[in-house]
Amino acid sequence: MKRIVILLFLPVLVGCYDVERNCEDFKTGEFEFKYIVDGVEKTGRFFRTDKLNIDYYDGKIDTSSVRWINDCEFILKKLNPQSNSEKDAVHMKILSTKKDSYTFEYKLAVKKPNRPERVEKGVAYKID
Secondary structure (H helix, E strand, O other): OHHHHHHHHHHHHHHHOOOOOOOHHHHHHHEEEEEEOOEEEEEEEEEEEOOEEEEEEEEEEEEEEEEEEEEEEHHHHHHHHOOOOHHHOEEEEEEEEOOOOEEEEEEOOOOOOOOOOOOOEEEEOOOO
């Protein structure tokens, strides 16, 4: 009997938790994020328009094209790749949003044969 009661209330409990996804608020603007290189935490910035994403990190500037798939997902492709690995497009997905930040995940847009898919996550903070 207890199992029936728990199963009846489970959809109510799950339905009460909605992840906020106001992706439209984060399509364009200036953002900041933290990343780790060789165990050292660093801060990067990027500026995104509807069509371009300009990254500023480690004293470098990198520009990618932006192609929106839907309100919360887009593809980044470097405009001037310096190596074969930089030629690969990256699929970005906004998982949740807050007032001034969003949590995202990213992975290669195309699966590579004999290579496990690696999904990474991060948080970007809107600074403008």
